[in-house]
Amino acid sequence: MSSKYLGKGLNKVEAIVTTSWDDGHILDLKIADLLKELGLKGTFYVVAGYIKAESPGFLGREEVRTLISEGFEVGSHGYTHFKLTSLSLDVAKEELVLSKRILEDELKCKVHGFSYPQGVFNEELMKLTKIVGYEYARTMNRFTTRIEDPFKVGITVHAYPYSFRKNVKAIKFTRKLAALSRWAELGKELFNYVLRWGGVWHLAGHSWEIEYFNLWNELRELLEYVANRDGVHYVTNLEAVKMSLKLTNLSHRELLKYS
């Protein structure tokens, strides 16, 4: 456990690193190899309909089972991959329920997490996701380093070559960060931020996007930077959620003790 203390020791700072990968593309296996090599963990959100139909270009059930046996988490990314907000609430519920059930049957494991297709969600969908039995849901909201609501889990950085302007618009941290245009450099700075202040550093992406934009070298460089640090917890999304909730309680208790 890392234990840096800020100021008079009111807040215990813990740094957590997690990664997540959407869509279940066959190139996720290359991501998994890289993560294994560097001692990192993560969650692969797969589309239940693709697994069931054994869609070409996507992971098959055996490959997904192997990922689970290697210590990765597998979550649901819906049944059809449709944006849930484009569906009626009843159909959205079907997506949530059916994808969980099919994945649990096919993979013989419990599915805890959901990743909203295209990162799109609203309050009603957050409630629904909880009601049908998920423990958390991941969004694509960037520049997040804390998990405050398990059904609105944000990410820190998206492995995607955003334009400089788009980054500047979204960043609320510091001017120094806003000056960074490369996603991988931004990822490093935000990791330093998490090391200093605690929280969750969460890299999310799609292996097919990494391939399409030829980001493999940058990805390796960034992951090597965050890997193998003393006191940092390298975990799956589910573990990150559980640890964060525990942390919140812990610091609250500590605050009471010191107040």
Ligand SMILES: [Zn+2]
């Ligand atoms: Zn997707």
